[in-house]
Amino acid sequence: MAAKESETEFYWGSGSFPCWRAMLCLEEKKVKYQSHLLSMDKKEHKTEEMLKLNPRGQLPIFKHGQVIINESVGICQYVESAFKGQGTQLMPEELSQQAAVLQRSLEAENVRQKMVLDTLMYMWTTKPEDINQDLLKQKKQNLAQEVKYWEGHLAKQGPGSHIAGKDFSVADATFWPSLAFLVRLGLPIQSCCPNLAKYYEMVKQRPSVQETWPPHWKKAPGPDYFKDLF
Amino acid sequence: MAAKESETEFYWGSGSFPCWRAMLCLEEKKVKYQSHLLSMDKKEHKTEEMLKLNPRGQLPIFKHGQVIINESVGICQYVESAFKGQGTQLMPEELSQQAAVLQRSLEAENVRQKMVLDTLMYMWTTKPEDINQDLLKQKKQNLAQEVKYWEGHLAKQGPGSHIAGKDFSVADATFWPSLAFLVRLGLPIQSCCPNLAKYYEMVKQRPSVQETWPPHWKKAPGPDYFKDLF
Numbered sequence: 001m002a003a004k005e006s007e008t009e010f011y012w013g014s015g016s017f018p019c020w021r022a023m024l025c026l027e028e029k030k031v032k033y034q035s036h037l038l039s040m041d042k043k044e045h046k047t048e049e050m051l052k053l054n055p056r057g058q059l060p061i062f063k064h065g066q067v068i069i070n071e072s073v074g075i076c077q078y079v080e081s082a083f084k085g086q087g088t089q090l091m092p093e094e095l096s097q098q099a100a101v102l103q104r105s106l107e108a109e110n111v112r113q114k115m116v117l118d119t120l121m122y123m124w125t126t127k128p129e130d131i132n133q134d135l136l137k138q139k140k141q142n143l144a145q146e147v148k149y150w151e152g153h154l155a156k157q158g159p160g161s162h163i164a165g166k167d168f169s170v171a172d173a174t175f176w177p178s179l180a181f182l183v184r185l186g187l188p189i190q191s192c193c194p195n196l197a198k199y200y201e202m203v204k205q206r207p208s209v210q211e212t213w214p215p216h217w218k219k220a221p222g223p224d225y226f227k228d229l230f
Numbered sequence: 231m232a233a234k235e236s237e238t239e240f241y242w243g244s245g246s247f248p249c250w251r252a253m254l255c256l257e258e259k260k261v262k263y264q265s266h267l268l269s270m271d272k273k274e275h276k277t278e279e280m281l282k283l284n285p286r287g288q289l290p291i292f293k294h295g296q297v298i299i300n301e302s303v304g305i306c307q308y309v310e311s312a313f314k315g316q317g318t319q320l321m322p323e324e325l326s327q328q329a330a331v332l333q334r335s336l337e338a339e340n341v342r343q344k345m346v347l348d349t350l351m352y353m354w355t356t357k358p359e360d361i362n363q364d365l366l367k368q369k370k371q372n373l374a375q376e377v378k379y380w381e382g383h384l385a386k387q388g389p390g391s392h393i394a395g396k397d398f399s400v401a402d403a404t405f406w407p408s409l410a411f412l413v414r415l416g417l418p419i420q421s422c423c424p425n426l427a428k429y430y431e432m433v434k435q436r437p438s439v440q441e442t443w444p445p446h447w448k449k450a451p452g453p454d455y456f457k458d459l460f
Contacts, residue, residue: 055379067329074332082325095312099297102304149285 008033011050011061013040015214017112017177018072019060024173025076026062027208029087033062037215073105076170088208090170097165104164104171111150111178114143123225144229147182147193150175154195160202168206176203184217186224238263241280241291243270245444247342247407248302249290254403255306256292257438259317263292267445303335306400318438320400327395334394334401341380341408344373353455374459377412377423380405384425390432398436406433414447416454 010026010033012019026033038044038059046057053061054070061068062075064082069075080090092098119139123131154161164171179200183189189197203209240256240263242249256263268274268289276287283291284300291298292305294312299305310320322328349369353361384391394401409430413419419427433439 064329067326069329069333071333071336074329074336077332078325078329081328095308096297098311099294099299099304099308102307103299103301106301106304 007063007065009036009061009063010034011036011038011045011053011059011063013038013045013059014216015181016040016059017116017181018058020177020180020212020214021072021173022060022062022075023212024176024208025079025090025170027211028090028168028173029079029083031079031083031087073170073174076105076173080170088168090168090173092165092167092169100164101169101171105169105174108163108171108175108178111146111175111182114139114146115178115182119143120225140226140229143226147187147196147229150179151193151196154199159198161199162203163199168203172203176209180204181222182226184222186222186227187229188227192230237293237295239266239291239293240264241266241268241275241283241289241293243268243275243289244446245411246270246289247346247411248288250407250410250442250444251302251403252290252292252305253442254406254438255309255320255400257441258320258398258403259309259313261309261313261317303400303404306335306403310400318398320398320403322395322397322399330394331399331401335399335404338393338401338405338408341376341405341412344369344376345408345412349373350455370456370459373456377417377426377459380409381423381426384429389428391429392433393429398433402433406439410434410439411452412456414452416452416457417459418457422460 008031010023012023012035014037038050040059044050045054045059050061051057053063053068056070058070060072060075061070062078064078067078069078076090091101119136119142122136122139150163154163157163157165160166162168162172163175179196183200187193189200238261240253242253242265244267268280270289274280275284275289280291281287283293283298286300288300290302290305291300292308294308297308299308306320321331349366349372352366352369380393384393387393387395390396392398392402393405409426413430417423419430
């Protein structure tokens with residue numbers, strides 16, 4: 001089963017949340033792989049070759065020998081299982097801690113849903129003159145409520161905690177890209193969300209985060225869509 | 231860690247997909263629990279007592295001693311881990327099979343997204359006279375394409391296969407409620423999707439499925455929203 005490095009490949013796009021989740025886990029587990037950065041603008045993930053690896057035409061794609069996984073949380077759980085005993089342990093053995101990691105890693109999808117799928121996709125796919133401002137306001141309020149939910153969760157977890165307990169886990173890898181994107185798009189994190197702000201600074205220091213920072217984010221700041229979220 | 235039966239509780243609503251996923255896994259693992267069927271119409275899942283167990287005001291809620299999980303796929307994975315060695319093994323040990331189960335169980339969310347969140351919620355929350363028929367048609371086409379994707383996947387898996395391999399797994403528990411609801415709402419499964427039809431008949435025979443059939447589905451047939459999906 002053990003695949004060689006040459007048989008371990010990862011196809012990704014810059015700034016894609018699901019890609020970043022998986023890359024964080026690969027880095028944390030010290031998995032060596034061939035990295036393929038594709039241009040989503042040029043539709044490089046929709047070529048015939050790529051559609052053979054993922055018929056949905058989506059990224060990421062993780063290939064480990066004969067195994068192919070495209071679901072980001074699935075990649076995280078799989079690499080924990082396949083590379084047990086190397087790098088960071090991403091899923092605790094202890095049952096109640098494991099429950100917390102499962103709960104938070106799956107629940108984190110709500111942030112992506114409310115930010116990207118509900119709000120940003122609406123802004124990006126609607127002509128400016130056709131945007132219903134009341135509807136957009138409602139979507140932003142839902143997102144603000146979601147952000148406050150996680151702020152409250154971290155407040156309960158206590159200082160220095162990660163998203164599902166003391167240590168970095170699959171749940172942090174899943175949650176992090178949404179939080180980083182919120183900050184990039186102007187979320188006033190220091191004033192609205194002191195606990196999230198401390199968490200953000202703590203996780204940002206991790207070598208895995210620095211190593212996987214989206215290339216195009218380094219070149220230019222993001223638009224400040226969320227500066228007025230609170 | 232082992233919680234007593236009196237400390238193992240499950241709160242659910244009739245016909246909710248996430249609830250049904252978790253119940254299938256609890257039945258398959260032969261987990262004994264106190265069952266609490268709540269009326270979502272009467273907002274029984276939004277009471278102060280319930281909001282303490284899940285601040286999101288959503289079902290299911292699974293309580294196992296001090297552990298509380300509300301995410302359906304998380305409950306499935308947790309009960310496999312906590313009740314290892316009893317009932318059906320829901321997550322294979324072998325790595326490539328495990329990868330398949332992770333991939334399909336997370337990917338199955340696409341069916342729920344396209345059926346419930348995109349299509350049915352639009353139909354249910356828009357006044358009939360305000361429905362944009364072109365938009366509704368597009369949503370139904372997306373759903374039809376998703377159904378065909380799984381039909382093609384099962385065709386490749388071969389006769390008698392479950393959704394992620396030879397045996398019933400977390401992936402079947404996650405996928406099943408969407409398929410059963412499609413059929414309830416008139417999907418012409420025999421004519422459009424012969425492989426899905428055989429899979430449907432096979433899984434429907436499982437005692438866990440019979441035992442957990444949504445109570446209100448037994449009382450009356452569903453509206454035939456999807457009779458013209460193909």
